[in-house]
Every structure is written in structure tokens, then in C-alpha cells.
Amino acid sequence: MKKVKRTTIYDIAEKLGITASSVSRALNNSNQVNEKTKELIIKTADELNYKRNTLASNLRKGQSKTIGVVIPRINQNFFSNVIAGIEEVTYQKGYSLIICQSDEDHDKEIQCVNTLINQHVDCIVISVSADGNDYQHLQNVLDHGIQLIQVDRVAEELETLKVINDNVQASYEAVSHLIEGGYKRIALLEGPQNLSIFKQRKEGYLKAFKAYNVPVIEELIVENAWTKELGAEGTRKLLSLPHPPDAIFASTSDFSALGVLDVANAMGIKVPSQLGICGYANESFSEITSPSITTIDQFSVYMGNTVANLFFQEIGNNDTITKPKIISIKPELIIRGSTKRNG
Amino acid sequence: MKKVKRTTIYDIAEKLGITASSVSRALNNSNQVNEKTKELIIKTADELNYKRNTLASNLRKGQSKTIGVVIPRINQNFFSNVIAGIEEVTYQKGYSLIICQSDEDHDKEIQCVNTLINQHVDCIVISVSADGNDYQHLQNVLDHGIQLIQVDRVAEELETLKVINDNVQASYEAVSHLIEGGYKRIALLEGPQNLSIFKQRKEGYLKAFKAYNVPVIEELIVENAWTKELGAEGTRKLLSLPHPPDAIFASTSDFSALGVLDVANAMGIKVPSQLGICGYANESFSEITSPSITTIDQFSVYMGNTVANLFFQEIGNNDTITKPKIISIKPELIIRGSTKRNG
DNA sequence: CTGAAAGCGCTTACAG
DNA sequence: CTGAAAGCGCTTACAG
Numbered sequence: 167m168k169k170v171k172r173t174t175i176y177d178i179a180e181k182l183g184i185t186a187s188s189v190s191r192a193l194n195n196s197n198q199v200n201e202k203t204k205e206l207i208i209k210t211a212d213e214l215n216y217k218r219n220t221l222a223s224n225l226r227k228g229q230s231k232t233i234g235v236v237i238p239r240i241n242q243n244f245f246s247n248v249i250a251g252i253e254e255v256t257y258q259k260g261y262s263l264i265i266c267q268s269d270e271d272h273d274k275e276i277q278c279v280n281t282l283i284n285q286h287v288d289c290i291v292i293s294v295s296a297d298g299n300d301y302q303h304l305q306n307v308l309d310h311g312i313q314l315i316q317v318d319r320v321a322e323e324l325e326t327l328k329v330i331n332d333n334v335q336a337s338y339e340a341v342s343h344l345i346e347g348g349y350k351r352i353a354l355l356e357g358p359q360n361l362s363i364f365k366q367r368k369e370g371y372l373k374a375f376k377a378y379n380v381p382v383i384e385e386l387i388v389e390n391a392w393t394k395e396l397g398a399e400g401t402r403k404l405l406s407l408p409h410p411p412d413a414i415f416a417s418t419s420d421f422s423a424l425g426v427l428d429v430a431n432a433m434g435i436k437v438p439s440q441l442g443i444c445g446y447a448n449e450s451f452s453e454i455t456s457p458s459i460t461t462i463d464q465f466s467v468y469m470g471n472t473v474a475n476l477f478f479q480e481i482g483n484n485d486t487i488t489k490p491k492i493i494s495i496k497p498e499l500i501i502r503g504s505t506k507r508n509g
Numbered sequence: 510m511k512k513v514k515r516t517t518i519y520d521i522a523e524k525l526g527i528t529a530s531s532v533s534r535a536l537n538n539s540n541q542v543n544e545k546t547k548e549l550i551i552k553t554a555d556e557l558n559y560k561r562n563t564l565a566s567n568l569r570k571g572q573s574k575t576i577g578v579v580i581p582r583i584n585q586n587f588f589s590n591v592i593a594g595i596e597e598v599t600y601q602k603g604y605s606l607i608i609c610q611s612d613e614d615h616d617k618e619i620q621c622v623n624t625l626i627n628q629h630v631d632c633i634v635i636s637v638s639a640d641g642n643d644y645q646h647l648q649n650v651l652d653h654g655i656q657l658i659q660v661d662r663v664a665e666e667l668e669t670l671k672v673i674n675d676n677v678q679a680s681y682e683a684v685s686h687l688i689e690g691g692y693k694r695i696a697l698l699e700g701p702q703n704l705s706i707f708k709q710r711k712e713g714y715l716k717a718f719k720a721y722n723v724p725v726i727e728e729l730i731v732e733n734a735w736t737k738e739l740g741a742e743g744t745r746k747l748l749s750l751p752h753p754p755d756a757i758f759a760s761t762s763d764f765s766a767l768g769v770l771d772v773a774n775a776m777g778i779k780v781p782s783q784l785g786i787c788g789y790a791n792e793s794f795s796e797i798t799s800p801s802i803t804t805i806d807q808f809s810v811y812m813g814n815t816v817a818n819l820f821f822q823e824i825g826n827n828d829t830i831t832k833p834k835i836i837s838i839k840p841e842l843i844i845r846g847s848t849k850r851n852g
Numbered sequence: 853c854t855g856a857a858a859g860c861g862c863t864t865a866c867a868g
Numbered sequence: 869c870t871g872a873a874a875g876c877g878c879t880t881a882c883a884g
Contacts (some may be wrong), residue, residue, distance in 0.1 A: 170654030174861055185871050190863060200869060215652065220627045222861035225876050226811030230564060232607075240596065241589040241810075250584040252715045253610055259620075262628060264575075267596055280599075283562045285605060309558065424797065451794040454767065467584075467821050517877055528855050533879060543853060565877035568860050 173216040181210060193218065206492035224286075233477065234264045234282030236275060236292040238319075243449045244466050245293065250316060251470020252291065259478060261288075272298025279303045289313040289477050294391075295320055299360045313480060317473050318464075322362045327480065328492045329473045333363050334495040336462045337370025338377075340444045341415055343377045343460070343499060347507050349413035349442050353404050355426070357418040365391070367417040367446070386411050392418035395424030405433060405441075412507070413442035420445035420452045423459050427504070447493040457503025464497045515561040525554060536561065567629075576820065577607045577625030579618060579635040581662075586792045587809050588636065591660060594813020595634065602632075602821060615641025622646045630657040632820050637664055639735075642703045653819030658822060660816050661807075665705045668821065671835045672816050676706050679805045679840040680713025681720075683787045684758055686803070686842060688721045690758035690850050692785050696747050698734035698769070700761040705737070710760040710789070729754050735761035748776060748784075756785035756848070763788035763795045766802050770847070786847040800846025807840045 175189040184203065191199045192207035193216075199207075233256055237245040253263055264285060266278035275295045279301070281292050290307050292314070300319045307314045314326040344352050354371050357364030360408075368387075375382050385407065391400035397416055403412050416423035423445030427437060435441050437457055445452055447483045448463035472493055518532040525532075525545070532554035534542045535550035536559075542550075567573045578597055596606055607628060609621035618638045623646070625633050633650050636656070646662045650657045651669065658670040687695050688811050697714050700707030711730075717724050726763040728750065734743035740759055766788025770780060778784050780800055788795055791806035815836055 171651070172861095173651065176861080186862080187864080187871060187873095188869085190861095191870090194863080198869060203869090215649070217623070217626045217653065219568070219629055219861050221564050221573060221629055222561065222876090223863075225562070225564045225568055225878090226861080226863045228876065239593065240583075241586065241593040243584065243586075246584040246589040249608070250582065250610065253608070257609065260624075262607050262624065264605050265592070265596070266600065266605075267593065276693065280560070281603075283560045286562055286564055306558070310515060352681070437660075438547065451797050454794050455797050456799040515877095519877080529855095529878080530855060533877095534854090537879080541853060546853090562877050566879075568862090569877080569879045573861065582866085605857090657872080 172219070173211075173214040175216075178207060178210050178216060181214070182206065194461075200233050212355070230286045231260060231287055231288045232264055232280075232285065233261045233289045233291060233474075234266065234285065234287040236266045236268055236278045236282070236290065238268050238270045238293065238295050240265060240267050244318075244447050244464065247394070247466035248293070248470040248473070251467035251472075252474045254467075255471055255474035255478070258437065268295045270295045270297055271299070276303045279307060283307060283310055283312065287312065288481070289315060291317055291473055291477075293314045293317050293319045294361070295319075296358045296361055313477060315473050315476060317469060319361050319363055326475055329469055329476065330492065330494050331363070331464050331469075331497045332494045333366035333497075334370040334373065336446075336499065337367040337415070337417055338374045338497045339370075340446075340460075341371050341374035341461060342377070343442060343501065344413045344415065344442055344505060345374060345380060347413075347442060347505055349505075349507075350382060351386060351409065351411040352413045352415060353386035353388065353395060353411035355388050355397055355400050355414060355416045355418055355422050357392040358390060364418065371415060371417065391416070391422055391425075394421040394425040394428075397422030398423075398429050401426045401429040405435065406427065413444070415444045417446055420447050420449040420461055422457060423461065423504075424451070424455065427455055427459065438503065438505050442507065446499055453502070455504075457506075460502045460505040462497045463499050463500050465495055469495055513690060515562070516554075516557040517562070517614045518559075519558060520557060521550060521553050524557070525549065573629045573631055574603060575605045575607055575628060575630045576632045576634060576817075577609065577628065577630040579609045579611055579621045579625070581611050581638050583608060583610050584702065587661075587790050587807065590809035591636070591648060591813040591816070594810035594815075595817045596813070597810075598814055598817035598821070611638045613640055615643070619646045622650060626650060626653055626655065630655060631824070632658060634658045634660055634816055634820075636660050636662045637704070638662075639701045639704055656672060656818060656820060658728065658816050660812060662704055662706055668714075670819055672812055672819065673813075673835065673837050674706070674807050674840045675837045676709035676840075677713040677716065679789075680710040680758070680760055681717045681840065682713075682842045683719065683760075683789075683803075683805060684714050684717035686844065687756045687758065687787060688717060688849060689784055690756075690848055691851075692848075694726060694729060694752065694754040695756040695758060696729035696731065696754035696783075698731050698740055698743050698757060698759045698761055700734060700735040707761065713760060714760065716815050734759070734765055734768075736769040737764040737771075740765030741772045742768075744769045744772040748772065750780065756787070759786065759788045760763045761789060763790050763792040763802060763804055764846075766795070766804065767798065770798055770802065781846065781848050781850050784802055785850065791843055796845070798847075800849075801847045803842050803848040805840045806843050808838055 175445035192204040325360045388400035445461040452459040522529045548728040609619035731743035788804040795802040
């Protein structure tokens with residue numbers, strides 16, 4: 167690649183016999199510059215194929231107009247939808263997005279966050295990785311005066327802006343739906359309990375039992391079943407119990423619910439008549455399986471929109487101290503074939 | 510958010526009674542600085558919670574260590590996989606990724622590209638939108654001395670680095686598979702022909718007919734059927750023909766193949782016995798449908814890896830002129846239930 | 853090994 | 869409305 171000398175405002179100024187100050191003003195559409203010269207400057211800039219150096223501009227202005235996003239995996243529907251939702255809003259405001267994936271690795275997450283601090287991003291949006299629960303690196307973000315917005319998977323103890331789902335309520339509704347459908351032995355596939363979202367989903371599960379006065383059966387609660395493989399593994403264990411469950415709430419994700427369905431199909435167990443299945447997240451595939459999977463829609467794109475709007479609202483806000491705002495989005499239970507026993 | 514004065518190298522220098530030059534050198538691990546002072550500087554930087562301002566550093570060095578990516582949609586499996594693949598490699602080299610989505614809109618694509626030029630990214634990776642075939646904005650990238658790598662959906666006429674699939678070969682194999690499976694009337698759902706990938710897939714389709722000496726039936730070729738909805742619509746038309754097809758190659762995507770499957774299911778047409786279906790892209794859901802869908806795996810994550818590696822290889826290369834390199838990745842036909850007529 | 857100085861490309865308070 | 873000048877935070881060729 168050959169090095170190209172780029173046009174700067176000095177080149178334009180020189181060509182027109184004026185100063186860079188005026189050029190800068192004109193290109194920023196300041197009204198304290200003569201209309202005619204402004205036009206001339208813009209025209210010349212265009213002719214010389216001038217592109218502003220955002221780096222220099224931002225350095226001078228002490229901002230970066232950039233938002234950093236740290237998520238566990240880009241290529242997971244929920245997260246890519248959140249990103250798409252953020253991008254929709256930020257793009258219009260002239261902000262760029264820098265994306266990092268932590269790969270569910272706490273150390274990489276720390277590295278990502280540090281890189282973003284170095285980049286002097288104006289805001290960091292994060293969904294924490296499952297592994298690790300030391301949040302010094304996030305405190306560090308705040309200490310640098312960078313806006314921090316947590317989304318979905320949040321470190322609860324950190325007082326920051328948060329955009330979350332009402333996981334308790336959603337799980338409560340899902341399990342209630344199963345109970346009302348006549349399922350008697352409802353198992354839970356739970357996720358890593360250091361993540362509050364998974365704790366809350368368990369809480370919703372337990373709450374439903376209490377509300378309907380149904381006793382909780384401890385042996386039907388399976389730890390750490392939060393991938394398709396682990397979900398399948400947990401299901402095999404559950405179904406080989408002397409008293410197997412007649413429904414499974416895969417609270418961690420639809421991936422794990424898919425593992426359940428696979429095992430059920432492989433064992434010739436009929437869904438939903440012999441086994442009800444409910445997932446979480448409304449991944450696109452959950453509609454396509456046979457039977458389709460009952461799940462919970464988190465409005466992921468909308469969550470992304472909300473994150474972005476929250477950021478812009480906050481920067482418009484000149485209070486010296488940001489009160490920790492938490493926006494909780496109510497998810498929606500989507501009832502599909504995998505739990506429709508009657509009808 | 511309160512404004513925080515960040516620690517700079519001057520703060521460190523002042524505290525230690527030395528100059529910023531030395532601090533800079535130490536923090537860049539230069540070996541022309543006393544080992545002991547270096548240690549002291551690093552320790553002090555740590556104590557003062559110093560973070561380098563990458564903006565300033567990059568401005569000075571005339572590089573940004575940033576790669577811009579423009580894709581039609583972030584939340585589409587293929588593209589998010591490509592991004593994940595790029596990120597895997599660039600992250601390790603200390604490069605950041607700025608992501609923009611064009612929403613399949615040519616004007617937005619131009620805006621995205623211009624924003625990235627303004628950001629002085631070192632490289633732009635693009636998969637062009639379907640709409641529009643004027644590539645002045647991409648020429649402009651080259652004119653600014655920015656590396657341009659096209660991936661998957663490429664503007665053929667532009668001589669740049671490209672990472673693509675062998676679409677002709679893949680389609681040829683898919684259609685050959687259908688012919689050998691005994692399907693006699695094989696329809697084609699084609700995509701916008703201004704995108705070369707879709708032209709090539711059609712070419713592969715035609716090539717297979719020629720190889721097997723089967724006449725092409727024009728009425729079985731459906732234009733612009735490249736979404737689930739358009740695929741379904743095209744299928745309805747095809748199946749209501751006096752001589753309907755007994756197989757459909759949804760060359761545009763698995764989404765379109767899914768549309769075919771939905772219509773077939775709704776009409777009570779048995780897949781694969783009465784109708785064979787082949788999709789494209791190996792989206793995760795194609796494995797889950799009933800029957801599962803035969804498709805073509807493009808190794809999307811690997812394509813992303815390749816893009817990144819190509820970039821790093823090129824910047825290591827000091828030739829004044831970059832020869833347009835094209836890396837073609839051979840996709841793989843994945844045979845599944847939707848075309849397994851015998852067995 | 854260390855410092856003084858210039859400069860990356862822009863913006864903006866100050867003067868006129 | 870326009871200019872001269874300083875400065876954002878860093879890096880680096882030059883001198884010693």
C-alpha cells in the first residue's frame with residue numbers, strides 16, 4: 167500500500183490564501199464565517215478530497231464520539247441483536263462503535279475494558295462474562311470518568327446505569343404456565359449462579375412453586391446446564407431418575423432447551439405430551455424446531471436501543487453525579503408447541 | 510457524569526522530576542532508558558492509574574490501529590461469524606474493530622465508509638449491500654491510501670484484496686447432488702444479479718445442468734427470491750405450475766430455503782420424497798428443521814480469520830503497489846434430510 | 853541514557 | 869468576520 171499524504175485544513179487554507187482557523191470554522195459550519203468564503207472552502211475541500219481527521223478533532227475536543235461494547239460473543243443472536251440495536255441509534259448521532267468480545271473469559275474481558283479506556287471511549291457498554299466476579303476493572307471505568315452501562319448480565323453491586331430484563335417475573339410466568347398446563351414435576355436447568363440473571367431466573371422458578379403451593383423437588387434442579395451440550399447432559403440425568411420430570415425449564419437459553427429437545431427426541435419421549443420444554447431468549451431457531459419451543463422474548467434489539475438512548479440522555483444531563491438508573495424491560499412469554507399439551 | 514482529569518505523561522514526569530520524553534520511552538518499553546527509572550516510571554504510572562491516550566498516540570504516529578468493518582447486518586449469522594473471526598485475530602495484535610451496518614442500503618453504506626475514512630482507520634473490510642452498484646466510495650478508500658478488503662459480497666470490477674467463496678463450484682456440487690439423487694425438475698431461487706455471488710451461484714446451477722446434459726427449464730428459475738418471505742412466495746408460484754419442480758435450490762440463503770420448507774409443509778408436500786430442498790450458508794437453524802436442510806457451509810469464522818491475516822500480511826509487505834490478491838475458500842456441501850430421498 | 857523541541861491535525865478563546 | 873496562537877497528549881529525531 168503506498169503512503170498517501172492526506173489533505174489537511176492547512177492545504178485548503180494555503181490554496182485559498184486564508185488561515186486554517188477559518189477553514190476549520192467553515193467545515194464545522196460555524197456561522198461566524200463569511201457565507202461566500204464558507205462555500206468556497208467547502209467546495210475546495212471537496213475538490214481536494216479532504217476528510218477530517220477525527221482523531222485530531224477528538225483529541226482537541228477531549229471526547230472520542232466512540233462507544234465501546236464488550237460482550238461475551240458477537241456471534242450469538244441475543245448479543246448481536248443488542249449491538250444492532252445500539253448501532254441503530256448511535257449511528258444517527260455520529261457515534262462509532264468499537265466491539266470487543268470477551269469469549270466468556272474474565273481476563274480477556276479485563277483486557278478489552280482496558281483497551282477501551284485507552285481509546286478514550288465516551289462510554290462502555292458491557293455484558294459481563296460468566297467466569298469471574300471481581301469487578302475492579304469496571305470500577306476503573308467509572309474512576310476514569312467514562313460512562314458505564316451494564317446490559318443484561320450485570321454486576322449488581324456496582325452502581326451504574328443498567329438495562330436489564332425482569333428475569334424473576336419472566337421465569338415466574340414461564341413456570342406458572344407449566345404448572346397451569348398440568349405439569350407436576352418441573353425441572354430447572356440453571357446457569358452459573360455468580361451471574362445475577364441466572365440467580366433471578368431460579369428465584370422466579372421458586373416463586374412460582376410457592377405461589378401455587380407446589381413443593382420444590384431438589385433433585386430436579388440441575389446446576390450449570392447452560393449450553394446445548396450441558397443441557398443435553400442434564401436432561402439425560404434427569405430422565406434417568408426413578409421419578410423423572412414431566413417438564414423442563416431451560417432457564418439459561420434456548421440452546422440449552424434445544425439440548426433437552428434433542429435428548430427427548432432421541433429417547434422417543436413425546437414433547438409436549440410426555441415432556442414439556444420451555445427455553446429462554448427467543449432465539450430465531452426456537453420457532454423452527456418440531457415442536458417449536460416455548461420461550462421468553464427479551465426484546466434484544468430494543469434493549470440495545472434503550473442502552474443507546476440512555477447514554478445520550480445522560481450526556482445531556484449536567485448533574486455532577488449520575489444516579490444509578492436501572493431500566494428493566496419486561497420480557498414476554500411466547501407459548502409454542504413444546505408446552506401445549508391440550509390443544 | 511463528573512469530568513475527570515486524566516493522568517498524562519506530564520503528571521508522571523512532574524512527580525518524578527524528569528521529562529515526558531523519558532516517561533513516554535519507558536511506557537513504550539524503549540531500551541534507551543535506564544532500567545531503574547523505567548521501573549519507577551511504570552510503578553508510578555500504575556499508582557496514578559495512568560492510561561495512555563491512544564488517540565494522541567495514534568495521531569502522532571499517523572496510524573490508528575483500527576479496522577473498520579461494514580456489513581449489511583450485524584445480526585445475521587453469517588456476518589456476525591465473519592466479524593467474530595476477524596476479531597479473534599485482530600484483538601491479539603492490539604487492533605480495534607469499528608463496526609457499521611449498512612442495512613442493505615447503498616446510501617448508508619457510503620456514509621459508513623466515509624465515517625471510517627474520517628476515523629483514519631488502517632483498513633476497511635466490506636461486504637457490499639445488495640442495493641446499488643456504484644463503487645466510487647470504495648475507490649475513494651483506496652485513494653486515501655487505506656487498505657480495502659472485500660469479503661463474500663464483492664464488487665468484482667474493483668481491484669482490491671478479496672476473500673470469497675467459490676460460489677460456482679459450491680452451487681455446481683449442490684445441483685449435481687440433486688441430479689444424482691434422481692430429481693428431474695430442479696428449480697432455482699436466485700438473488701439480485703447485481704451481486705456477483707448470486708450470479709456465480711446461478712452459473713454453478715447452469716453448469717451442473719450442462720455437465721449432466723439436462724435441459725434448463727426457464728420457468729423454474731425465480732428471480733429475487735432471497736429472503737424467507739420471497740422464497741416462500743416463489744415456492745408458491747413454482748408449486749402451482751402445471752409441471753411443478755421436484756426440487757428447489759434456494760441459492761440465496763437458508764432463510765429462503767426455510768421459506769420453501771414452510772410452504773411445502775403447509776401444502777402437505779413431503780420433503781424430500783416429493784420435493785428436495787437445498788439452501789446456502791449453513792445457518793445454525795438449518796440443522797434443526799424437520800427435515801434438516803441440505804446446505805453449503807462457507808466457513809464464515811474462518812473467512813473472518815483469513816481477512817484479518819491477509820491484512821497483517823499486507824502491512825508487513827513494503828511493496829509500493831499491492832497486487833490484488835483473491836483468496837477463494839472452498840465451501841462444503843452438507844447433505845441432510847431435505848435431499849436424502851433414498852435411505 | 854536524558855532533555856528540549858517540534859509536530860501529528862485539529863479547535864477555540866482572545867483580539868481586533 | 870478573520871487571524872495568530874496555544875494546546876489536546878503523545879512520539880521521536882536531534883543533540884549532548
